[in-house]
Amino acid sequence: MSTTVQAPTQDLEAQLSAGSLVTDRDVIDAYASDKALFCPAGQALALVRARSVDDVVAVMAFATEHRVPVVTQGARTGLSGAANAIDGCLLLNVAAMDEIVAIDPVNQTCRVQPGVINQDLKAALAEHALSYPPDPGSVAISTIGGNVATNAGGMCCVKYGVTKDYVRAMTVVLADGTVTKLGTATAKGVAGLDLAALLVGSEGTLGTIVEVTLALKPALPPPITAVGIFPDTASAGRTVTEYMGSGAAPSLLELIDGPSVAMINAYGDFGLPDDVGALLLVQSNASGAGAVEELEAFQRIAEANGGTEVFVSDDPADSELLVAARRAVAPAMEKYANERGGGELVDDVCVPRSALGDFFEKLRAIATEFDVEIATAGHAGDGNMHPSVIFDAGDESQVAQAQEAFAAIMQLGLDLGGTITGEHGVGFLKREWLGHELDAGATLMHQKIKEALDPLGILNPGKMFG
Incomplete structure (x- = not known):
């Protein structure tokens, strides 16, 4: 079913690359949301599939002239509703x-447009013996622009940092269509405020990023891998706290709880043991004998904290299979949830590593209090955990219980000195919680910055700032 192009969008169409403006209602609605639950998606005026900076400039100039909201999107793999349409908006994909x-191998940088897929960039860099470490779970399908918009992390972050640590510079189109360059391609630069960093994690509320200059690393050395088995998540959490406190620098330190392991085993053959309370996956790519020493230290600490078995392997095939098992958490949980009513709320709290033991003890109490299932995996080395609340989306009582459990997990994160989101962003899903985390001064600063860069309030309204 097609709709007639409204008069204002006819003016916009003339300014765009041929075929960029989409007014077919079925297509527009197919682009109206990301992967988050409980985040409403409105009816957009039109969809623009931008092919150039000029297309983005045209959209912003048109939106400012006609006071039309703009929601910028990439691959729509987000989990917070930040890419969802609002009524009457332009979807800018x-x-x-x-x-x-x-x-640039000499300066170890690259320049990319926002639609580049993270994994595609990694493959291209490998040909130059370079790497871009941030590796979110959606690495094979998420875009660099989306990664920058949410300050995405991933499994390597414990050693190599998150997206913001690699953004040197960017080109941004502001709300009125002004094109500006922020940051510097050089390794050092303190001329003025760090405005590029301000745009990282801004979720399309301050401008649209159309090019990014990223810092790179030499190709990462292959790691060796250890797996620790624990009777419960609390003992695994205490192991992480002690291990990282010892000065260890693993290149990966992930936790998968027992329910998640069971889901992975039902999803595919990854060789994980059955009937475990929790599993820690650790890798080290330290030079020389350092990797073996780091994993031997992990083994000692794990056993002292109740770990029942620790397996170590220097076989690259084992490492690849175990990392694949960790990446399978999301599709395995989705399959499990779909078989039980389709409800899945993925939380994203980050707590100090020293609080992980307490986090898991209290998370268990939350799971007991509410009539839902909670399965947890996450980047334990960073304290960034992803408890998933699984429920029957067709049962109103269970939906209410799931929302309460989700909120209780966020409050737990704050109570332990953490944050409501480590890498998924605020979007619509957590916008009411941002005020719980920010104090009055920080809230005022957010408001003033938003007003300065988006005086008409047309950039992704209703997201993040509520």
């Missing part, structure tokens, strides 16, 4: 702007 503009 930049996924087709997917060029790797330049790779």
Whole structure:
């Protein structure tokens, strides 16, 4: 079913690349949301599949002139509703702007458009013996622009940091269509405020990123891997606290709880043991004998904290299979949830590593209090955990219980000195919780910055700031 192009969008169409403006209602509605539950999706005026910076400029200039909201999107793999349409908005999808503009081996940087898929960039860099470490779970399908918009992390972050640690510079189109360059391609630069960092994690509320300059690393050395088995998550959490406190620098330290392991085993053959309370997956790529020493230290600490078995392997095939098992958590949980009514709320709290033991003890109490299932995996080395609340989406009572459990987990994160989101962003899903985390001064600063860069309030309204 097609709709007639409204008069204002006819003016916009003339300014865009041929075929960029989409007014077919079925197509527009197919782009109206990301992967988050409980985040409403409105009816957009039109969809623009931008192919160039000029397309983005045209959209912003049109939106300012006509006071039309703009929701910028990429691959729509987000889990917070930040890419969801609102009524009457223009959906500005930049996924087709997917060029790797330049790779600079000497300066160890690259310039990319926002639609470049994270895994595609990694493959291109490997040909130059370079790497881009941030590796969110959606690495094979999420875009660099989306990763920057949410300050995405991933499994390597415990050693190599998150997206913001690699953003050197960017080109941004502001709300009125102004094109500006922020940051510097050089390794050092303190001329003025760090405005590029301000845009990282801003979820399309301050401008649209159309190019990013990223810092790179030499190709990462292959790791060796250890798996620790624990009777419960609390003992695994205490192991993480002690191990990281010892000065260890693993390249990966992930936790998968027992219910999640069971879901993975039902999903595919990854060789994980059955009937475990929790599993820690650890890798080290330290040079020389350092990797073996780090994993031997892990083994000692794990056993002292109740770990029942620790397996160590230097076989690359084992490492690949175990990392694949960790990446299978999301699809395995989705399959499990779909078989039980389709409800899944993925939380994203980050707590100090020293609080992990307490976090898991109190998470168990939350799971007991509410009539839902909670399964947890996450980046234990960072304290960034992803408890998933699983429920029957067709049962109103269970939906209410799930929302209460989800909120209780966020409050637990704050109570332990953490944050409501480590890498998924605020979006719509957690916008009411941002005020719980920010004090009055920080809230005022957010408001003033938003007003300065988006005086008409047209950039992703209703997201993040509520």
